[in-house]
Amino acid sequence: MSSEPTAAPAPKQPFLTREARSPREAILQRLGIGALTFLGNRLAMVGLAIIVLLVVLAIFAPLIATHDPNLQNLRGARLPPSATNFFGTDEYGRDIFSRIVHGARITLYIVGLVTVTVGPIGLIVGAISGYFGGFVDTIVMRITDLFLAFPSLILTLAFVAVLGPGLEQAVLAIALTGWPAMARLARAETLTIRSTDYIAAAKLQGASSWHIIFHSVIPMCLPSVIVRLTLNMAGIILTAAGLGFLGLGAQPPTPEWGAMTSTGRAYMLDSWWMVTFPGLAIMIVSLAFNLFGDGLRDVLDPKSN
Numbered sequence: 001m002s003s004e005p006t007a008a009p010a011p012k013q014p015f016l017t018r019e020a021r022s023p024r025e026a027i028l029q030r031l032g033i034g035a036l037t038f039l040g041n042r043l044a045m046v047g048l049a050i051i052v053l054l055v056v057l058a059i060f061a062p063l064i065a066t067h068d069p070n071l072q073n074l075r076g077a078r079l080p081p082s083a084t085n086f087f088g089t090d091e092y093g094r095d096i097f098s099r100i101v102h103g104a105r106i107t108l109y110i111v112g113l114v115t116v117t118v119g120p121i122g123l124i125v126g127a128i129s130g131y132f133g134g135f136v137d138t139i140v141m142r143i144t145d146l147f148l149a150f151p152s153l154i155l156t157l158a159f160v161a162v163l164g165p166g167l168e169q170a171v172l173a174i175a176l177t178g179w180p181a182m183a184r185l186a187r188a189e190t191l192t193i194r195s196t197d198y199i200a201a202a203k204l205q206g207a208s209s210w211h212i213i214f215h216s217v218i219p220m221c222l223p224s225v226i227v228r229l230t231l232n233m234a235g236i237i238l239t240a241a242g243l244g245f246l247g248l249g250a251q252p253p254t255p256e257w258g259a260m261t262s263t264g265r266a267y268m269l270d271s272w273w274m275v276t277f278p279g280l281a282i283m284i285v286s287l288a289f290n291l292f293g294d295g296l297r298d299v300l301d302p303k304s305n
Contacts, residue, residue, distance in 0.1 A: 044295020050288035057104040067095035069102040069255045078271045088273035090264065096273065099255035100281050106256045107285060110171055110240045111233050117175040118232075122182020123225050127217050129183065130190025131209065141187070147180040156239060160248045167256075170249040174239055178232065185228055189221040223300035231293035234286040241282050257282050 038044055057064060066086070073093030081088045087096035129140040147155065159173035193199065194217065202212050243249035244258025252259065257278045264274030 038295050038299045041295040041298065043291045044298075047288040047291030047293075047295065050284060051292055054104050054108065054285055054288070057101050058108045061102045061105055065095075065098035065101045067098040069094065069099040070253045071095075078267060078274070080271075081273055087277040088271070090260070090274055091267060091271075094253075096260070096277055099260060100257065100277060103255040103257045103260070103278070103281070106167070106250055106254065107237060107240070110167070110174070111236050113171050114175050114178060114236050115229055115233065117171075118178040118182055119225060119229050121175075122179040123186045123218060123221060125179070126183035126186025126188075127190050127213050127221055130187035131194050131213050131217055137187070140183070144180040144183050147177065148184070152177045152235075153239060153242065156243070157246075157248070160243060165248045165251060167250040167254065170240060170243045173243075174236060178236070181232070182225055182228065186218075186221045186225055189224055190217050193217050193220050227293060227297045227300050230289065230296050233289040233293070237282060237286050237289070 066084075071094060073089070076085075076089050076093040077091055079085055079089045079093075085095050085097065087100065090096055090099075125140060125144075129137045150158075155177045156173045159176055160169055163169040163173060199212060199216060202216055207215075240249055240256075241258030241261070244256045245262040247259070247262065250256035250259055252263075260278040261275055261282070264271070264278065268275045
């Protein structure tokens with residue numbers, strides 16, 4: 001009695017460990033798992049809503065503002081909040097609400113320009129330093145330590161003193177003091193990533209060091225750097241406002257929130273609105289970026305559950 005040959009069982013798919021997955025697959029899986037976590041974080045959603053509102057104010061500032069932000073009316077100077085002037089007027093009769101709305105553009109300009117400057121520089125420098133190690137790592141990290149040895153605000157003031165007051169000079173000074181922290185973070189991530197299995201596989205396939213850095217290492221460092229950049233945005237806003245408060249940032253009559261707070265402090269006893277509303281704008285936006293950054297960390301942090 002003959003029996004039909006049984007079919008061979010299908011081979012099982014190999015289990016891909018976290019180290020064996022490609023960088024793109026790991027990032028996509030992390031994003032998919034963390035998206036629901038972010039949506040369930042109410043504080044993060046509040047921060048995101050405030051940031052979206054800030055962007056809307058910046059884009060449609062001419063339509064939202066009720067007055068010309070630089071139009072002076074000495075007869076209407078230092079008027080309290082009313083139906084005509086929602087946040088009152090300053091010492092030159094300029095509408096504070098309109099100046100705050102237009103100041104959203106200045107804030108986003110500073111945050112955006114510093115972020116797109118600091119992020120790539122710190123990420124590339126840290127990845128190169130961590131991957132090659134040795135002499136390259138020693139030289140790069142000693143330069144980084146030199147920047148980190150000074151308080152960031154003091155070092156920023158020193159750069160502004162050399163470059164001169166102005167909005168662009170303030171942005172450059174903040175960027176020069178912001179990249180070392182990003183480089184340190186990227187280096188720490190790279191030291192872990194360079195020993196993974198897919199990096200070893202890429203080397204066996206003949207991939208060059210630069211190809212591995214830009215196609216395998218940097219994509220894996222990117223989530224942590226994005227989280228750190230988001231959390232640093234609040235610090236960027238506060239630093240820019242501090243420079244404006246000291247007269248080293250945006251110059252009059254630019255409607256910058258820190259400069260508005262500085263000019264209003266001379267009248268804060270009898271014209272409280274001149275300091276209160278620009279200060280609230282700085283506080284609310286800084287808090288929003290912190291809340292958004294905390295929620296984003298839950299999504300992108302490789303050490304989160």
